[in-house]
Amino acid sequence: MTNCRKAILITYPVDQAVKEAASLADAAGYSIIRTVTQRQIIKSRFGIGRGKAEELKELVGELKPDVIIFDEVLKSTQMYNLASLCKIEIVDRERLILEIFERRASTAESQIQIKLAQLRYDMARAREKIRLAKAGEQPGFYGLGRYEADVYFLDIKRRAAVLKKKLEKEETRRQLHRNQRSRAGLPTVSLAGYTSAGKTTLFNTLTGETKATDKNVFTTLSTFTRAIDLSGDKVLLNDTVGFISKLPAYMIDAFKSTLDELTYASVVLLVIDINEPIDEITAKYVSSVDVINEFEVPDTRIVYVLNKVDLTTAEDAFAKAGQLGILESKRVLSVSARTGYNVEQLKSLVRSILFETEKVKNAEAKERLEEEQA
Numbered sequence: 001m002t003n004c005r006k007a008i009l010i011t012y013p014v015d016q017a018v019k020e021a022a023s024l025a026d027a028a029g030y031s032i033i034r035t036v037t038q039r040q041i042i043k044s045r046f047g048i049g050r051g052k053a054e055e056l057k058e059l060v061g062e063l064k065p066d067v068i069i070f071d072e073v074l075k076s077t078q079m080y081n082l083a084s085l086c087k088i089e090i091v092d093r094e095r096l097i098l099e100i101f102e103r104r105a106s107t108a109e110s111q112i113q114i115k116l117a118q119l120r121y122d123m124a125r126a127r128e129k130i131r132l133a134k135a136g137e138q139p140g141f142y143g144l145g146r147y148e149a150d151v152y153f154l155d156i157k158r159r160a161a162v163l164k165k166k167l168e169k170e171e172t173r174r175q176l177h178r179n180q181r182s183r184a185g186l187p188t189v190s191l192a193g194y195t196s197a198g199k200t201t202l203f204n205t206l207t208g209e210t211k212a213t214d215k216n217v218f219t220t221l222s223t224f225t226r227a228i229d230l231s232g233d234k235v236l237l238n239d240t241v242g243f244i245s246k247l248p249a250y251m252i253d254a255f256k257s258t259l260d261e262l263t264y265a266s267v268v269l270l271v272i273d274i275n276e277p278i279d280e281i282t283a284k285y286v287s288s289v290d291v292i293n294e295f296e297v298p299d300t301r302i303v304y305v306l307n308k309v310d311l312t313t314a315e316d317a318f319a320k321a322g323q324l325g326i327l328e329s330k331r332v333l334s335v336s337a338r339t340g341y342n343v344e345q346l347k348s349l350v351r352s353i354l355f356e357t358e359k360v361k362n363a364e365a366k367e368r369l370e371e372e373q374a
Helices: 015-027 050-063 076-086 093-104 108-134 146-183 199-207 249-254 278-294 314-324 343-373
Strands: 005-011 030-037 067-070 089-092 188-193 224-230 233-239 267-273 302-307 332-334
Touching: 005 015, 005 050, 015 030, 015 093, 015 278, 030 050, 030 067, 050 076, 067 076, 076 089, 089 093, 093 108, 093 249, 108 146, 108 249, 188 199, 188 278, 199 224, 199 233, 199 267, 199 343, 224 343, 233 343, 267 278, 267 343, 278 314, 302 314, 302 343, 314 332, 332 343
Parallel strands: 005 030, 005 067, 067 089, 188 233, 188 267, 267 302, 302 332
Antiparallel strands: 224 233
């Protein structure tokens, strides 16, 4: 990749952590030239131990990277201490995700959401800078004095308030669209799942669209909606932003208007990359469910889509689903969004949930009414 900034990555000595952090770095435009691992990377004044920090300082002198990427959320003081020791810019996990968001934002709404999330990131650190300034310490990042730090914090609050108002207008517009769809009697199906699970590929397969797909994370940052036909019954399909572990609450809140589609969806297709090792699948599934629960989506509205079955077997997929404890829901289906395997069966399942159940309810209601009249 051209114009990549060179980076040393600090993460946990776990394959999944290394893989995901490297993927995030790549998506943000960094080239990892060395990976440093440690079991604890959120303790001490440097985030890592003093000895490891000294080793890192030597590595920086030897490899001459542009930045150090830290695969955890650092306090302002930790970031400042490590930057001062190694004489280099530190990018923690939150900022890394924000940089990816900024690169991928393509709609007016997602750009507002990103700016708001960036300001909230800065606001959390502004408080720490003010505390350090009042204690007579030097925050370092912007060379802020006490007065300047206070002004900076107030300026962030002012800009965040302006962006919130803009986002509220976008939310109002989205709600109007929902009301129109509701009046038209069109049920909504939303795709959800961990980033890179294959949601956008499945969206394309179901709709015939050619939305950009990517092996990297966060291909989709804004909701994309298209109508699809389910054997004569029309529904609306939403593609939503992917989830990721350790996503701070303020980032989820910034994307709330987008993810709110989950709350209003008649059915949520939770897409799971079933080809991965079970420990990775479990961790990503738990992260996904945590976010879905934030939007109070009942389990009865979730269909578990075991994607990428073309890279494994149906037997393996269902064995892993059993380990996740989702087989008992009876709304589990293995598919391949890439090859189209079982996609028609998925459509039939969604149709039966949306329309057959409704028809049964209507028939039962009609029968009760006739009995009462008799």
